[in-house]
Amino acid sequence: MKRIYLDNNATTPLHPEVKKVLVDAMEVYGNPSSLHSYGREARQLVEDAREKAAKFIGAHTDDIVFTGSGSEANNTVLTTFTCQSRFCSLTAKHNAQIITTKIEHPCVLETASCLAGKGIKVAYLDVDQYGKINLEELKNSITEDTGLVSIMTANNEIGTIQDIKEISKIARSKGVLIHTDAVQAVGKIPINVNDLDVDYLTFSGHKIYGPKGTGVMYIKKGSPFCPFIRGGHQEKGRRAGTENTLGIIGTGKAIEMRVLEMEKDEKKFVEFKKLLKKGIEDNIPDIKFNGHPTDCLSNTLNVSFFGAEGEAILLYLDLEGVAVSTGSACASGSLDPSHVLLATGLSAENAHGSIRISMGRETTTDEIERVLDILPKVIKKIRDMSTAYVNKK
């Protein structure tokens, strides 16, 4: 059975060009910190990648730090505000308040709740039914204590894109630092750190057809920073540990390919999303699309099927070779449905019945058509046995 991968917001397949570069890079084993030719060879490749990453988001190369993941990058930025060392320039702000949203990735939410346990005040902004924050609420939430506003650029589950530029304006006007988790945005929509005017921006290589175990952190020159991993001079002392050279080189190549392919892919996603929406709407009753109708990632479609449970949908699709994800609790090991969908006001039962289709550069028209053929049958099968669905006909 030919499988269909529609879970590209979870991770992406390596770009064929990235694979080629990685194979070559495997020959380069020097430690980038070594002074000899082996080291210099590795260093050159790492710095090439840094340049690509910097250019891609309009940053200066000095402001780019490679980490082990997007989650690590986000942990690092937020944890910067916990430093209570009397030798640290941030100490004065150790009671700083952090403002974030209810729909952030768990790596931000759980870090924030950990910080709250250490005495940092954390405020969580609500979102509307489409997953957008209210800029007025943000304005009103900022107090004298506020040190950081951390808001994701695009949401992983529903694809909603926030207006980071406006958010930064508000934060700047009150002298507050701004971080955006751009893991789902970079490589999908144009991102420029100067345009967005942020202090910190984080993303990851494996969401853009690069290798896993890679993160990129932009830290604006002069913005406060405290390393998360200490004990080495790597990354100018901002992230200790011998560089993941393969990962970094792969990420650099992935970025290079994004520059070439982003626009083309975007056009395709817009087309496919229309097809998907129409196909679902026309063939499956009692559904709801989640996420913002326009300010949304084109590759992402989140939909709730009333009276059907998401894990069952996911696994019936899996048996047909189709890979998607779900906001249902049952698939996650926890018993609570997606915090993102609940935050948009979706009922728990409809959150349990949601799936996320996230397309990638390899997605084809044939695949979309096959999914549209399979999905109505799967939903009907589940609804036929459901206590929670009455066929209105």
Added chain:
Amino acid sequence: MQFDDKWVYTDKLKEHFMHPKNILMDATDYKYDGSGIVGNIKCGDQMLMFIQVDKEKQTITDCKWKTYGCASAIASTSILSEMVKGMKLEDAHKISPKDITKELGGLPEHKIHCSVLGDKALRAAIDDYYAKHGMKEKIKREQSKIVCQCMNVTDEEIEHAVLEGARTFYELQEKTKIGTVCGQCKGEAESLLNKYVKEHFGN
């Protein structure tokens, strides 16, 4: 690289998930002698069971069901509906979640609550039959009250857990999984816990 796909659950579960047995597709013409519904859609699981009974022999002759839930909920209801056919009512009444998970070849721990609902729905259906056929005395324990709607934990089970050593809400949760979903029942559960502790172990 060879991908040896073990799937998510056991082969037996997969079979029942792919081809569920005894679903009640159309309730309009189905004559049943007892029915029971348990669970809560908000928590992601709900089961509805119907039984037909041979009144002479007091055995279950047919069992049909509907389920809103995940793969293990669907499969455990399906396998249960097969298990009970021909079974004496009193034996069916004793089926435990363990019996169902055993039949399925095992379930991951966080999925156990899916099979818990199956046996409860069945008991509810049997009790319904008893109630409708003048055998109220057979309903094992007079209408125990469900305290935790999400995990379907009754006051009786809280009492049982207390007798087994639970003294704190946390210990109660460990034994019964009570209040581990929406948590709304915490207050009531704690006061019942205290009541039973006092009742059985107080001075």
